[in-house]
Amino acid sequence: MTRTVLVASLAALPLAAMALPATAQTLSSGPVVAAxxxxxxxxAEGKTTATPDLALFxxxxxxxxxxxxAALSDNANKMNHVIAALKKAGIADRDIQTSNLSVNPVYAEQRPDNNGSGPREPAIVGYQATNQVQxxxxxxxxxxxxxxxLVSAGANQISGPQFLLDNPDAATDQARVEAVSKARARAELYAKASGLRVLRVLTISEGGGYNPQPMPVFAMAKAMRADAPSPVAAGELDIAASVTVTYELAPAAN
Structure with missing residues (x-):
């Protein structure tokens, strides 16, 4: 959505008497403008779409x-099979990174104490080990x-994917160009409607940028079918960029 602010009040400046005195004022952003x-x-905002070429999970x-x-040893054996399966599927070493390795106690279910002696300290009945890679x-x-x-190799925790662009610069530049073009067109519109013309650009600042889709979450791996490939639709990514531009306006040419 476009937000427009007239910094100088046009109502206070009759167009017929609009002069450009030599005395100048300096804006907070730096450029010098006649008083x-x-x-x-x-x-203004520009958008473009692109087909993702990277899936992160x-x-x-x-x-x-x-x-x-024992929990850690068993986990290590199974995780080795998972990593080997990733490499066999063509995933390079540089694209596999450990994101979580933990061992935590598993406590027995606490039951109400009926003898009035207060709650008992929970008993540890085992340990749980988790190893995850990005x-x-x-x-x-x-x-x-x-x-x-991965499921066939023993993975029982899978989440993702988040679809991305490996190099979003070109698509983001397209969105930037569209944003600047929209800003200029709207500036011309407002200027013409006010009996003015766009003289020059004073400042440009950028907001927004590469905006990939959020990561949906898969069900637990054990719920996936092994007899058919899991359906995955990559779709398209919306790439957005916004710019805030300050223009100097002048009386329309006669």
Whole structure:
């Protein structure tokens, strides 16, 4: 949505008598503008779409055992199979990064104390180990197949994907160009409606930018079917950029 602010009051400056005195004032942003000039500040947004070429997701294994060492050892064995499956599916070492490694106690369910002695300290009945990796899938079309491969290899925690652009600069630049073009067109519109003309740009500032889709979350891996590839639709990404531009306006040419 475009927000327009007339910094100089046009009502206080009759167009027929609008002069450009030599005395100048300095705006807070720096440029020097004649005291009688009108200044227009507005914000415009540009958008473009792009097909994602990168899928970011996490995969891991959670195991449980009576001792912390047993839980961690079992987890390590299963996680090695998961990482090996990722590499076999074509994921490079640089695209696999450990994001979580933890071992936590598992407590027995607490029951109400009927003898009035107060609550008992919860008893530890086992330990739970979790190991997760963050994965960049560069062949987006194979994402569903990779997920199914991970489930077969023993992964029981999978979340994602978040679809991204590996290099969003070109798409973001397109959105920036559109934002500047819209700002100029609206400035011309307001100036003409006020009997003025756009003289020059005083300031430009940028807001917004690359805005990928939020990450949806998969169900637990055990709920996925192993007899058919998991359906995944990458869709398109909306890339947005906004600019705030201040223009100097002058009387329309006769």
């Amino acid at each position: 009688g000039d009108a200044v227009l500040t507005l914000t 996490s995969a891991g294994v959670t195991t449980q055992a009576r001792s912390a060492s 994965v960049k899938q560069r062949r987006v079309g194979e994402f569903g197949k990779v997920i199914d491969t």
